Amino acid sequence: MTTVELRPFYCPVESKIHPDVEVIEERAIAWIDRVRFYRDDTERRRVIGTNSAEFYARFAPGGVTGHVQAAAHWVYWGFAFDDARCDSGEFAGSPQEFLAMAGPLQRALENPWHPVAGDDPFTAALQDIGRGFAACATPTQVRRFCDAHRAWLFGVAWQIACQARGRMPDLADYAPMRLNSSGGPPTLAMLEIAAGQEVPAAEMDSPAARALTEMAMLVAAWDNDLHSYRKEEDEEHTAINLINVLRVRGGLGDEESVVRAYALRDRVMCRFLRLRSQVLAGPVSGALRTYLDNLGRAIRGNTDWALRVPRYNGYSGPGSDPRWADEPSDPCPDPVPIPAIARWWDSF
Amino acid sequence: MTTVELRPFYCPVESKIHPDVEVIEERAIAWIDRVRFYRDDTERRRVIGTNSAEFYARFAPGGVTGHVQAAAHWVYWGFAFDDARCDSGEFAGSPQEFLAMAGPLQRALENPWHPVAGDDPFTAALQDIGRGFAACATPTQVRRFCDAHRAWLFGVAWQIACQARGRMPDLADYAPMRLNSSGGPPTLAMLEIAAGQEVPAAEMDSPAARALTEMAMLVAAWDNDLHSYRKEEDEEHTAINLINVLRVRGGLGDEESVVRAYALRDRVMCRFLRLRSQVLAGPVSGALRTYLDNLGRAIRGNTDWALRVPRYNGYSGPGSDPRWADEPSDPCPDPVPIPAIARWWDSF
Numbered sequence: 001m002t003t004v005e006l007r008p009f010y011c012p013v014e015s016k017i018h019p020d021v022e023v024i025e026e027r028a029i030a031w032i033d034r035v036r037f038y039r040d041d042t043e044r045r046r047v048i049g050t051n052s053a054e055f056y057a058r059f060a061p062g063g064v065t066g067h068v069q070a071a072a073h074w075v076y077w078g079f080a081f082d083d084a085r086c087d088s089g090e091f092a093g094s095p096q097e098f099l100a101m102a103g104p105l106q107r108a109l110e111n112p113w114h115p116v117a118g119d120d121p122f123t124a125a126l127q128d129i130g131r132g133f134a135a136c137a138t139p140t141q142v143r144r145f146c147d148a149h150r151a152w153l154f155g156v157a158w159q160i161a162c163q164a165r166g167r168m169p170d171l172a173d174y175a176p177m178r179l180n181s182s183g184g185p186p187t188l189a190m191l192e193i194a195a196g197q198e199v200p201a202a203e204m205d206s207p208a209a210r211a212l213t214e215m216a217m218l219v220a221a222w223d224n225d226l227h228s229y230r231k232e233e234d235e236e237h238t239a240i241n242l243i244n245v246l247r248v249r250g251g252l253g254d255e256e257s258v259v260r261a262y263a264l265r266d267r268v269m270c271r272f273l274r275l276r277s278q279v280l281a282g283p284v285s286g287a288l289r290t291y292l293d294n295l296g297r298a299i300r301g302n303t304d305w306a307l308r309v310p311r312y313n314g315y316s317g318p319g320s321d322p323r324w325a326d327e328p329s330d331p332c333p334d335p336v337p338i339p340a341i342a343r344w345w346d347s348f
Numbered sequence: 349m350t351t352v353e354l355r356p357f358y359c360p361v362e363s364k365i366h367p368d369v370e371v372i373e374e375r376a377i378a379w380i381d382r383v384r385f386y387r388d389d390t391e392r393r394r395v396i397g398t399n400s401a402e403f404y405a406r407f408a409p410g411g412v413t414g415h416v417q418a419a420a421h422w423v424y425w426g427f428a429f430d431d432a433r434c435d436s437g438e439f440a441g442s443p444q445e446f447l448a449m450a451g452p453l454q455r456a457l458e459n460p461w462h463p464v465a466g467d468d469p470f471t472a473a474l475q476d477i478g479r480g481f482a483a484c485a486t487p488t489q490v491r492r493f494c495d496a497h498r499a500w501l502f503g504v505a506w507q508i509a510c511q512a513r514g515r516m517p518d519l520a521d522y523a524p525m526r527l528n529s530s531g532g533p534p535t536l537a538m539l540e541i542a543a544g545q546e547v548p549a550a551e552m553d554s555p556a557a558r559a560l561t562e563m564a565m566l567v568a569a570w571d572n573d574l575h576s577y578r579k580e581e582d583e584e585h586t587a588i589n590l591i592n593v594l595r596v597r598g599g600l601g602d603e604e605s606v607v608r609a610y611a612l613r614d615r616v617m618c619r620f621l622r623l624r625s626q627v628l629a630g631p632v633s634g635a636l637r638t639y640l641d642n643l644g645r646a647i648r649g650n651t652d653w654a655l656r657v658p659r660y661n662g663y664s665g666p667g668s669d670p671r672w673a674d675e676p677s678d679p680c681p682d683p684v685p686i687p688a689i690a691r692w693w694d695s696f
Contacts (some may be wrong), residue, residue, distance in 0.1 A: 089450060095444045097509075097513075098509075099508075100506070100509050100521075102506075103509075103521070103525055106502075111687075111688055111690075114690040116687045116688065117520055139553040139555060141415075150499060154451070154502045155451075157443075158447045158448070158450075158451035160444075161443065161445075161447035162394070162448060164444045176455035177451055202487070202488065205486075205487040233361055258683050261523045341459070342462040343462055
């Protein structure tokens, strides 16, 4: 299975990182020690070891330092929450327990000024994050983040439901599920907060901008599937991820599934690049330009972070870095055969 | 239990109805017969008998006829979906089956131009509704509706999860759950579509407008609980509704629960009226003014519809109609003791 790790990713976007990444990381660790959503020192080390400050510093290299800080807090929180309550544990095994926990949690974010009953550290920390966004973001940015956060929890609940039913979803269902369940919606909703530039509603809600946002989410989510596939090679092949979906429901062999996964991913990546160029060639606001730029950085940064790429390692052209491909593994410009996302190939 | 039915509702808003209600109803019935999300003639009669055209004609009495039409279609669909998949049947009994059905359904709405696999008539009809909104609403209005639709399905999933756990939620959880699970989010998201006036993002996403939207949702949802309580009097008292929450988790008697339910509802109603006056006294757009006006009509219209009030029956002052109270049953201006909604009483 090491073939997976060694295959290069196609993402012709230069690597960049926020110059204040060290300060952001240091302050984030102090914040983590204040809100304490870890139970012991092992968990604390694991949370800090996610390098979430670096992760988000790659997403918004030109962002306002204090805003990137607020976003990084959510990323640390999100990884810890994912570990504790989405990927394993009592909630991951039961859609009903997950929903009964996630419902009040989402509301606590929407209404962060009034502490809720109980002493759940994840809830209290999320309310702290919510107050942080309220202090630095516009009401529209905050509302977008909250809606995106609910979309994520809805996607996670759906994925947990599939696991509980013991049925691997098919590709038609897996694509829209994964679009939300990977944490992409809140992570990308923070881009404009980090940039300190609100994208006008008419631009952000336009079909093209929505399609571009979703494409960036899915490429990053599928990349996560590819990154984690090798790590999970010793486990049974029952985890819900792109490769297993193609293997179990698509009837492909191990190697074929991996090749097909890269092909699908690269076709979405290519469509993202083409549609983004088309949109940027028109009259767009500076805020949208920055946002669309950072969607590309999110795809690149997510993989730089996952591959533990040194902090200041850029993309420097053909053949220079075996981690990155200069050409897509499948350049086919047609829509992928997934109705839920076929829209992305429509004319905009 | 007839005490419940006979108590008057406090909502000093004049009753109005769209003048084209008959035409809208006639066309909606033709649409229902085209998309056919009913299985037999009994179901067809039940769908049509919801009087959804009248329902929404009360919500948007001054709306653009063709837009109110599109909204009415969703209301017919929503009542039928609620009956078939939220309140009873295989999905209502299983959070995991509900999520595995609702996840693809939500995505089908977001992407209504590409038919999905399978032949679920609810999905096909919802895609038809989505295309209808795309044809008459702005991209921002469509996006708001889609987000609201997801919030509703998330709320329903949460309520189904509570039922599956066999535990009556407490008031702290029930309020935010019911806020979304009753269908309020999509129903109210259609107000600005019906009006044909997009509310600017800075206004719609402002904390005060969000609070007012949520208050209208919760009053209408609690009113539904009160309306349906009497219908359900012969059933076991296990249904999740405001009165049972107060009885089972609050330790109140039957009569006390009802009195307390009205008191809570009236306190939110009073806060809605006060905050709305405050907002309208400031500089607001015409679109926001219409929207806030229609939030009040939604509360009034929902109950007019539920009580089968004759179509042209207005509110004509003190003591004139035993269905309507001239004063709140509890005029206390303090926040209700529910952290998740205490925000509504903050200063805006």
